[in-house]
Amino acid sequence: MAILIPPKDFKDESVSAAKNMLEKWGIETVITSYSTKECRGYHGAVYMPKLNAGRMKSSDFDGILLIDGVGVDSYKLYDFRPLLDTISVFANTGKIVAGISNAIKIMARANIISDLKIAVPKDEEAKRLVQLYHGKASENYIEEQKNILTLSDSEKVDQLSEMIVKKLGAK
Numbered sequence: 626m627a628i629l630i631p632p633k634d635f636k637d638e639s640v641s642a643a644k645n646m647l648e649k650w651g652i653e654t655v656i657t658s659y660s661t662k663e664c665r666g667y668h669g670a671v672y673m674p675k676l677n678a679g680r681m682k683s684s685d686f687d688g689i690l691l692i693d694g695v696g697v698d699s700y701k702l703y704d705f706r707p708l709l710d711t712i713s714v715f716a717n718t719g720k721i722v723a724g725i726s727n728a729i730k731i732m733a734r735a736n737i738i739s740d741l742k743i744a745v746p747k748d749e750e751a752k753r754l755v756q757l758y759h760g761k762a763s764e765n766y767i768e769e770q771k772n773i774l775t776l777s778d779s780e781k782v783d784q785l786s787e788m789i790v791k792k793l794g795a796k
Contacts, residue, residue, distance in 0.1 A: 626721075626789065627689040629678055629708075629728075630658050630666075631696025637666030639692050639725050639782050646786035650795040657681055659705070667694055679707055683714045687793055688721025688772075691728035693746075693779050703730040703754070713737060716772065721792055723774035723785060727751055732773070733758040741770035744777040 626647055630640060644654050658664050658674040665671050681689075689712065691697075702708055712735035716722045724732045726746040732738055733751070738760035745755050745762045755762050766778040769788055776785040 626652050626793075627655050627657050627676070627681060627686045628692060629689055630656060630664050630672060630674075630692045631694060631700050631702060632658055632660035632662075632664050634667045634696035634699055635664065635692045635694035636725075636779055637668045637670035639694070639779050640666065640672065641670065642782040643690055643692075643786045643789075646783055647789065650790045652687075652790065652793060652795055655686070659700075659702075659708070667696075678711065681711055683711070683718050683720050686715075686720065688723065688789065689715050690785075690789070691722075691724040691731050693724075693726035693728045697727050697730065702728075703734040709735040719772050721772050721774060721789060723776070723789060725776045725782065725785065726779045729775050729777075730754050732775070733760060737773060741773055742768045743770075743773075744768040744775040746777040 655675050656672045657676045657678045663671050716737035733754035742763040743755050743760040768775045
C-alpha cells in the first residue's frame with residue numbers, strides 16, 4: 626500500500642496510525658511523496674520517502690492512501706496533474722484509493738468520485754469539489770464505494786485502515 630504524504634505539514638498521527646495498523650496485518654507500506662528529501666509532519670514526525678510519487682506505478686501496489694493535513698493545501702496537491710493522473714489510473718484499474726479529510730480534494734480533482742457516496746470533511750473547498758465532481762456528499766464519517774474509500778474525520782484513521790485490511794483480504 627502506497628501512503629502519499631505532502632513534503633511538509635501532513636498529519637503525523639494519520640500516517641503513524643495507518644502505517645502501524647496495515648503493517649500489523651502484514652501489509653507492506655511504502656511512503657511516497659513528491660520530495661526526495663525528508664518530509665516533516667505538522668507535529669514534527671519525519672519520514673523519508675522510499676519512492677518519488679512521480680515514479681509510482683499502480684501495478685506495483687494494491688492501493689494508495691492519501692494523507693491529510695495543511696500540506697495538502699500548501700502544496701496544492703489537488704492541482705498537480707501528474708498526481709491526479711496517477712490517482713485516476715489507480716481507481717480505473719480497481720486499486721484501492723483512500724483519502725482522509727482534506728486529501729479527498731485530490732480524489733475529487735482526479736475525477737474518480739462521480740456518483741459515489743463520499744464522506745465529506747468540514748472544509749468548505751472539499752465540499753464544493755465533491756459537489757462539482759458529482760460525488761454524493763454523505764453524512765457518514767466513513768464511506769466505501771467500490772474501490773474508493775473516504776474518511777472525513779482523521780481521528781478515526783484506525784477504522785479506515787481496518788477497511789483497507791478487509792478489502793485486501795489480509796489474514
